[in-house]
Structure formats: C-alpha cells, structure tokens
Amino acid sequence: MEKHIFCAPTIFGLEGVVRDELKHLGMEDVAGEEGRVLFRGTLEDAAAALVNLRAAERVQILAARFEARTFEELFEGTRAVEWERYIPRGCAFPVRGHCVDSQLMSANDCVSIIRKAIAVRLGSVYHAERLDESGGVRQIRFTVLRDIVLLHVDLTGEPLHKRGYRPHAMEAPLRETLAAGMVLLMRYRGRDAFRDPMCGSGTIPIEAALIAMNRAPGLLRHFSLEDWEGGAELVRAAKDAARSREYSKEYDIEGSDIDPEAIEVARENARRAGVAETVRFRRADAREFVPPEGRACVLLNPPYGVRLGDGFGAAELMKSFGARMASAERCDMGILSADPELEQWIGRRATKRRRVYNGMLKCTFSMYFCGK
Ligand SMILES: C[S@@+](CC[C@H](N)C(=O)[O-])C[C@H]1O[C@@H](n2cnc3c(N)ncnc32)[C@H](O)[C@@H]1O
Incomplete structure (x- = not known):
C-alpha cells in the first residue's frame, strides 16, 4: 500500500503524549513539532491512528510543505502538488485554514488562491474545463505558520475530541x-x-x-476516511483489532x-x-x-x-x-x-x-x- 506522511495536530503542550502514542502504535518516523506530530505510514496506519489516538485532534495527509510570502508563491506551490492522488474526479474540495505570524495574513484570500490552484491542477489532469464536485468531499486544511505553508487532506471529519459520548456537557467542559x-x-x-x-x-x-x-476512543464514531474508496473496510478492521485488545x-x-x-x-x-x-x-x-x-x-x-x-x-x-x-x-x-x-x-x-x-x-x- 502507498505510504504517506501524516500530520496529527495536537493541543499545544500535548505533542510529546501524541508522539508516544504513535510510537506505541508502531508508526514510522514519528517526529513532534509545535502543535503537531508527523509520522509515515499507509492508509491502514492512518485508520489505526484515527481509532486509537487519545490526545490528537485530527489525522490528515501532509500533501505539501513549502515557503510562501506572496500569493504567487502560494499558487505555484499548491499547483505543483499531485492533487489527483487525493481528490478523485467528481469530488468537492472545500478549503479551510489559518495564518499565523506570516506575510500572508488573510486566511480568506489564501482559501481562494489554494482552491484556484487545486482546480487548475485537477482541470488539466482530468481534462475538464469545469470540475464536477457532486460526488463526495475531500476537506483540504492549510496552515501558514511563519511563512511556511502546510497543505493537508483531512481523514478525520469532526475533530477527534468529539468521541461521540458527550452530547451533554456542563459549563466549561474539558476537551x-x-x-x-x-x-x-x-x-x-x-x-x-x-x-x-x-x-x-x-x-x-x-x-x-x-x-x-x-x-479505543474512536469506536463510536465515523471518520472521513470511511468515505474514501476502501476506507470503510480499513476503519472497520482497525476498530475490530482495537476491540480485541480490550x-x-x-x-x-x-x-x-x-x-x-x-x-x-x-x-x-x-x-x-x-x-x-x-x-x-x-x-x-x-x-x-x-x-x-x-x-x-x-x-x-x-x-x-x-x-x-x-x-x-x-x-x-x-x-x-x-x-x-x-x-x-x-x-x-x-x-x-x-x-x-x-x-x-x-x-x-x-x-x-x-x-x-x-x-x-x-x-x-x-x-x-x-x-x-
Ligand atoms: C471546570 S469544571 C470541571 C469540568 C470537567 N472537567 C468537565 O469536563 O466537565 C469545575 C467543577 O468543579 C465543581 N465544583 C465547584 N466547587 C466544588 C466543590 N466544593 N466540590 C466539588 N466540586 C466542586 C463545579 O460544579 C464544576 O463542575
């Protein structure tokens, strides 16, 4: 199975905990950074991470990482990514994210540029002037942190702290x-x-x-990965394996x-x-x-x-x-x-x-x- 680099964003201060969790799950090349932990693996590994991680907020594919100080650099860096690996023909690709301490300050403008660059890439690969976006969704998430752009394809859906057991909460509940x-x-x-x-x-x-x-904390919920081809089987197998370890x-x-x-x-x-x-x-x-x-x-x-x-x-x-x-x-x-x-x-x-x-x-x- 194809390998990817995954990114698990965390609450600031919990990077070490998530790094240990990923190592315990047997993931490769686990490395903690500010507010995120990276690791390498297959989509099967991603399913195991989604189901088992307790302290991470999401699991997403890291599609690209590059420096950009201008909209042109953002456009070119985004267009260079092989988006067809992640976004099948007919899928919608909404974009969301934020900018911190960077020359590119407007998240809304970045959303438009990134969407346009992905559309140009997919349009040329799929030979389509207008992209059909009626079949499925791939959520694209970006961060621009100190002029470094990170582009992700989300596999999670609702963040991982939403386990599915807490419809009711008192005032000031903890994640x-x-x-x-x-x-x-x-x-x-x-x-x-x-x-x-x-x-x-x-x-x-x-x-x-x-x-x-x-x-495992993720037994009760649905993940976006389940909407990918073959993803539902991967998540089901990860849940079964987790249940057998209780x-x-x-x-x-x-x-x-x-x-x-x-x-x-x-x-x-x-x-x-x-x-x-x-x-x-x-x-x-x-x-x-x-x-x-x-x-x-x-x-x-x-x-x-x-x-x-x-x-x-x-x-x-x-x-x-x-x-x-x-x-x-x-x-x-x-x-x-x-x-x-x-x-x-x-x-x-x-x-x-x-x-x-x-x-x-x-x-x-x-x-x-x-x-x-
Ligand atoms: C910040 S909240 C705890 C939130 C909790 N961790 C959660 O996830 O929902 C603080 C709690 O302390 C409780 N509390 C305040 N005074 C207390 C006391 N004297 N004895 C026991 N509990 C008290 C409040 O009722 C409130 O539920």
Missing part, C-alpha cells in the same frame, strides 16, 4: 483529548485508584476508564462533584461511552475530600476565577482541598488550572509542570508525583 492527555501524563494505566473530585460532565474519569480498559478487570475509578446536575450528566455520558460499569459518580464536596488509603491518582480541573465563579471562591476552595491532600502520601495528583497562584493555594510546589491550552485559555498542568 476529551486534553483529559486523556493529562491521564496519560500522570502515567495512570488502571492499576491504582483514580479520583476526580470536581468532575463536572465526567470527562476525566471517563477517559481514565477508557485508558484502564484499553478501550481488558476487563475490577477498577476503582470515581468522579464526584458538588453539583447534582453534573453527576446526572456525567452518569449519562459514561453510559454512552460504555464505561458505566467501570466508573462511578457521586455528589460530594471536595472541601471534605478523603483521599484513598492505597496508591492512587487524583486528577482535577477545578473552577478557575476566569471561567467559573470568582477568583476568591477558587482560592478558598483550593486551599481547603490542598489541606485534605496534604497527608495523602501515596497519591499522585494532577491539577489543570489557569490561576498562577494555584500551587500556593495547594500549599506545595509541583514536581513537574506543563503549559497547555484549554480552549483559548493558557493553563498550567501541575503534576505532583509522590514516588510511591
């Missing part, structure tokens, strides 16, 4: 990919107890349960929240994700949190002043919670927060820190490893 990335950064694999004492819609414990069971053991995974409505939503989401038997939810106040006695991982995304409630309330809450965790000697703990004073409120400095973006919010993921 599923970020939740999974944090669970992986905490090195939780299902052996120890797991707690999220401010679970909201349940995203973190649900992703922890999927990881504990080795259940475990079923006893797990101690719990989410709690002070808001009873959040607990209802979290239970419904867990049911949809197929982990209702693996994770339990209950209403509880984190100011009275009792850490598990044995080895455990506690992971949370507390309300921060800038998103929910006010800054003062968040400080009091985190001081009380920090006091409850002070004697938990066998607990690893991870906290995602946009509040710079978080570690002062908790009363301890983190062992490790990582900057990540939660939506548009610059956050710190503070990790406390107890060395158990």
Whole structure:
C-alpha cells in the first residue's frame, strides 16, 4: 500500500503524549513539532491512528510543505502538488485554514488562491474545463505558520475530541483529548485508584476508564476516511483489532462533584461511552475530600476565577482541598488550572509542570508525583 506522511495536530503542550502514542502504535518516523506530530505510514496506519489516538485532534495527509510570502508563491506551490492522488474526479474540495505570524495574513484570500490552484491542477489532469464536485468531499486544511505553508487532506471529519459520548456537557467542559492527555501524563494505566473530585460532565474519569480498559476512543464514531474508496473496510478492521485488545478487570475509578446536575450528566455520558460499569459518580464536596488509603491518582480541573465563579471562591476552595491532600502520601495528583497562584493555594510546589491550552485559555498542568 502507498505510504504517506501524516500530520496529527495536537493541543499545544500535548505533542510529546501524541508522539508516544504513535510510537506505541508502531508508526514510522514519528517526529513532534509545535502543535503537531508527523509520522509515515499507509492508509491502514492512518485508520489505526484515527481509532486509537487519545490526545490528537485530527489525522490528515501532509500533501505539501513549502515557503510562501506572496500569493504567487502560494499558487505555484499548491499547483505543483499531485492533487489527483487525493481528490478523485467528481469530488468537492472545500478549503479551510489559518495564518499565523506570516506575510500572508488573510486566511480568506489564501482559501481562494489554494482552491484556484487545486482546480487548475485537477482541470488539466482530468481534462475538464469545469470540475464536477457532486460526488463526495475531500476537506483540504492549510496552515501558514511563519511563512511556511502546510497543505493537508483531512481523514478525520469532526475533530477527534468529539468521541461521540458527550452530547451533554456542563459549563466549561474539558476537551476529551486534553483529559486523556493529562491521564496519560500522570502515567495512570488502571492499576491504582483514580479520583476526580470536581468532575463536572465526567470527562476525566471517563477517559481514565477508557485508558484502564484499553478501550479505543474512536469506536463510536465515523471518520472521513470511511468515505474514501476502501476506507470503510480499513476503519472497520482497525476498530475490530482495537476491540480485541480490550481488558476487563475490577477498577476503582470515581468522579464526584458538588453539583447534582453534573453527576446526572456525567452518569449519562459514561453510559454512552460504555464505561458505566467501570466508573462511578457521586455528589460530594471536595472541601471534605478523603483521599484513598492505597496508591492512587487524583486528577482535577477545578473552577478557575476566569471561567467559573470568582477568583476568591477558587482560592478558598483550593486551599481547603490542598489541606485534605496534604497527608495523602501515596497519591499522585494532577491539577489543570489557569490561576498562577494555584500551587500556593495547594500549599506545595509541583514536581513537574506543563503549559497547555484549554480552549483559548493558557493553563498550567501541575503534576505532583509522590514516588510511591
Ligand atoms: C471546570 S469544571 C470541571 C469540568 C470537567 N472537567 C468537565 O469536563 O466537565 C469545575 C467543577 O468543579 C465543581 N465544583 C465547584 N466547587 C466544588 C466543590 N466544593 N466540590 C466539588 N466540586 C466542586 C463545579 O460544579 C464544576 O463542575
């Protein structure tokens, strides 16, 4: 099968997690960059990546990478690509993307130029003056970052954080990919107890349960690759292979929240994700949190002043919670927060820190490893 270079865009800060996931899946030439990880493989590999990757946002073919400072350079660089390898006769090819820190600043103008250049290339290869676009869609995505143009053909459709289990979410829900990335950064694999004492819609414990069971995150959803010739079979085979690798053991995974409505939503989401038997939810106040006695991982995304409630309330809450965790000697703990004073409120400095973006919010993921 023909090999391609694929690009898996990630939330800034999770590149290393996605790189490890791809290596674990056996992909070749895996290399992390700012906000993306590249790898080499066949469309069969792409199907495996779509079904199994937990922390990446998409999987797409990297069709071209070149420097462009003018519309002419953008046009010529785009026209030189063998688009007929990716866009069959009769397919529509909508274009979307963005420009960052580049001479080419207008994304709308870039969309028009790229579309025109692809149409010229396909028109000459398919000997057509007007291209028919009535049969199928190939979404083209571009990035112009510091004058380097990246042209991609998407294989994903809805972004990968849309697993298909969370139609309902409470205020300020976390992306599923970020939740999974944090669970992986905490090195939780299902052996120890797991707690999220401010679970909201349940995203973190649900992703922890999927990881504990080795259940692939993409089993419930459709991918654009399935609309390619032979793509549906590749995705079906990747899903079957993933199902055969699932475990079923006893797990101690719990989410709690002070808001009873959040607990209802979290239970419904867990049911949809197929982990209702693996994770339990209950209403509880984190100011009275009792850490598990044995080895455990506690992971949370507390309300921060800038998103929910006010800054003062968040400080009091985190001081009380920090006091409850002070004697938990066998607990690893991870906290995602946009509040710079978080570690002062908790009363301890983190062992490790990582900057990540939660939506548009610059956050710190503070990790406390107890060395158990
Ligand atoms: C940022 S949200 C968590 C979002 C969650 N990770 C999700 O994906 O939906 C913070 C949560 O903390 C909860 N919370 C606030 N004060 C609390 C307290 N004292 N005890 C427990 N939960 C609390 C809120 O109800 C809210 O659901």
